[in-house]
């Protein structure tokens with residue numbers, strides 16, 4: 001791995017993703033559908049999916065049809081589900097490429113059926129139930145009627161029924177039990193009507209870990225396979241999972257500024273004393289949030305960033321890291337010596353969650369894979 005000549009980069013440990021998937025399989029006792037939408041939560045769509053396939057994931061899922069087609073172009077052969085909206089124009093291509101689409105609306109499903117039939121293929125669909133999220137899905141009481149209507153559409157095969165839980169990442173809240181009960185009721189009614197599909201899936205990472213009755217036939221795990229906590233404090237990962245991603249950048253220049261010197265655009269920081277400042281080759285266009293009060297790790301210690309973030313650069317204080325020199329590594333996510341800074345830490349600082357931190361890592365940042 002040669003990163004000497006890079007300004008900023010991500011190091012992604014594919015072995016960690018594989019191990020995390022094994023952990024999830026062992027912990028839940030059911031197959032895993034690896035969630036690789038949004039460029040694999042920033043880790044790389046194709047690479048994350050390939051690691052998942054190697055680890056024995058039963059399925060991969062994405063948000064959009066173009067993500068699924070990219071996986072097929074890259075040669076991945078495991079079953080793929082598109083979780084989100086897909087226009088009927090894509091149905092034939094989906095069917096031809098063994099890609100499953102989500103159905104929750106009869107008009108759209110009719111469009112899929114027509115397109116699939118015209119192409120001479122059967123399209124596998126996963127029927128979505130809204131167990132309380134208020135997002136995609138038919139209401140529980142409509143599920144049997146909807147399944148019957150789908151069954152009447154030649155060209156479609158109902159492979160699965162699924163739902164997504166609104167609050168599983170806060171296990172202390174009572175609503176998830178109600179959501180699980182509502183969905184379990186749907187599965188039972190489908191069973192009674194002779195319509196239960198082969199696969200029932202419901203749990204995201206938090207539900208998979210914290211609600212055994214939500215595991216059904218398969219769990220859909222995203223955040224946990226990257227070794228990140230579903231929710232800090234409320235739904236932490238059990239021991240054995242580990243983060244796959246580190247984010248680093250290099251020191252481009254070091255200078256000493258006198259007390260009272262402004263730093264960066266609009267002088268959002270003034271030196272309080274003479275201060276040794278490192279200019280680092282990473283900025284908000286790489287995924288750092290544009291705010292005052294960020295941190296990084298340099299010289300093995302946590303150091304404050306100074307001023308606002310620039311698009312491609314930022315400035316750090318090196319008064320507590322006297323040995324840092326030009327070309328040295330600065331860590332934005334990951335570990336340096338004894339000191340670490342996690343995606344969860346950055347999320348807390350930035351007023352958001354770890355999901356948003358890693359999904360916000362820009363496409364231009366090179367991904368270096370450790371296999």
Ligand SMILES: *Cc1c(COP(=O)(O)O)cnc(C)c1O
Pocket residue numbers: 035037083163164203204205206220221222223224230
């Ligand atoms: C993103 C997503 C997941 C994965 O959730 P994690 O919390 O990352 O495990 C599962 N199911 C659906 C429908 C999703 O949109």
